[in-house]
Amino acid sequence: MGLREYWRKRDFSVTPEPRGEDVAAAPADAEERTFIIQKHAASHLHYDFRLELEGVLKSWSVPKGPSLDPEVKRLAMHTEDHPLEYGDFEGIIPRGQYGGGTVLLWDRGTWVPVENPHKGYHAGKLKFLLRGEKLRGGFTLVRTRGRYDDDEGRSWLLIKENDAEARPAKDYSIVDARPESVATGRQLDEIAAAKDRVWQSNRAEKGAGKTAKKGAEKASPGRRERGGGARFAGRVEGAREAAMPEKVRPQMPKRLPAGKVKGKASGAPDGEGWLHEIQVDGLRIMARVEDGRVRLVDEKGKDVEGRFEHIASAIAGLGLKSALLDGEVAVLRRDGITAPPPSSARAAPREGEVVYFVFDLLYLEGHDLMASPLSARKQALKRLLGPSGAGALRYADHVEGSWEEVLQKGCQLSVKGIVSKRVDAPHVPGRGPGWVVASCGGAAGRAPEKPGKKAKTKAARGAGTR
Structure with a gap:
């Protein structure tokens, strides 16, 4: 897909989201890649599941969030690719902008494909291992019907593999037990109230001025703690x-x-x-x-x-x-x-x-x-x-x-x-x-x-x- 659709939907003179650069595809033999999950309170609450592949973050919107129960199949709607820099974004997308609302960095880590990830992605079945701060073990993303670039091909399912990290849904919900940000330890309402920007954008929201810039610098990737304990x-x-x-x-x-x-x-x-x-x-x-x-x-x-x-x-x-x-x-x-x-x-x-x-x-x-x-x-x-x-x-x-x-x-x-x-x-x-x-x-x-x-x-x- 590339980033053209991502750029088309955003006004970077207003939103603090990173613009990113369209880059060539990543080599097929890369063993570990970044994954992130962002909890996103926009028109409705959902979880944005993103995997680094082909030089961008391939993205799916998971309305109910991931489950650790192999019997539970979560709907995952394929959305536009995002730049790799988006993996550090936590903050507020201004109202009126695409996806306007509060974004919380819910999980992050690396993912390892079980099979060739390029073939699997384009075929509509991607098996992988997650090594995150909250999610670990095997998962599968499978397209329900149609080609990946058709409207009908947007519907996928996110499924947990039956391994040592699996847990029955009746006993445990990872999204309920761990609602906090892995970057700052904050909850969604705390991020909304703070009105800061974790991503330090050169195009800060109009009227934000020096205060927003200062907040962004304090929480920028190079200066913040990786875990939430420091906070x-x-x-x-x-x-x-x-x-x-x-x-x-x-x-x-x-x-x-x-x-x-x-x-x-x-x-x-x-x-x-x-x-x-x-x-x-x-x-x-x-x-x-x-x-x-x-x-x-x-x-x-x-x-x-x-x-x-x-x-x-x-x-x-x-x-x-x-x-x-x-x-x-x-x-x-x-x-x-x-x-x-x-x-x-x-x-x-x-x-x-x-x-x-x-x-x-x-x-x-x-x-x-x-x-x-x-x-x-x-x-x-x-x-x-x-x-x-x-x-x-x-x-x-x-x-x-x-x-x-x-x-x-x-x-x-x-x-x-x-x-x-x-x-x-x-x-x-x-x-x-x-x-x-x-x-x-x-x-x-x-x-x-x-x-x-x-x-x-x-x-x-x-x-x-x-």
Whole structure:
């Protein structure tokens, strides 16, 4: 198609969108290309799915957004090609212009064609792998009828392949769980209210003047953070600017004395001010991100990212320059129960998938959070990962309320135990009164009333420690 149709529809003296240059087709043997997805609130809300191919961004409008369920086929209407520079655009297209409304950069990364992409595109069936910050794994774009350059050939379907990244639509919606921008962490209404321009155009909107230009420079691709963490790291309660410590000892739970599960004397959580997480049966891991490089370190300080390359890759996909995550790597079985991960990268689990349950955030984008209260750290972590995480990364959720009731219900679901934590406590290395654990089926816990009953979803939302 080229950019002629794109140019025809826009007045670049008004819109801040990049004009781009019509270039020759990209070589057929290129292995990785850019992909972006922009959430676009124009006359109606939709998602613009764009793949770099033949020197431009081939584009499809997906009204309902992508789905991780292979059974769900999303309509994708083929639209005009866009310039490669459009991959950095987030901001406002002026009303009255084509596509006028708010644009949010929802996902980005690289895509790898499974077969010859030029032949596949022109034949109407394009199979590829996405390596994005939100979407990963195999997808297919297939034309429903007609030639790609005919009006009737505009209708395509976007379909998720059935792989490790697939998730049933009834359990998870990626567009609902992760609505934020991967560039700035903002929501659509925040972008609309800010009225800035992420793309620094030489033709700023008439009347925008120096203010719009200044906003564009601040968020231009060369100066902004790739991930959204930098935007809110300094706002976390108790955060302070500091270099990341070379070593951080993990905080460990104090086990309740055998036979004592009630009262202050036993050290059990008493009263308000506690949150409760499901104890994961796995391997305690700290994830260190330094200059964008990810290291996974066990309790003994040994690097183990070679065993869990998919987890390291998923963390890298968050687009962070520096961070310190704390959690547990475990096999999440199909019945919702967790089990220790395989002892080597070559050994595959008998059932289920190996995931990283992240329950604490100790450092983020130049800010030390260890003095922050746990409630603030978990709130920042949830914002970073999304409400429940996806694929290899899972936000470790919690509940508040009566410790005895939470323990009883958890043990009835056959979980390993319950870890209770003070919501207002900072990170304290080693064992202390701020974290306590009660095991199910042991002297310090209560045996399940129905041993055969399994937790269908709770383990996927909980977390624990060894």
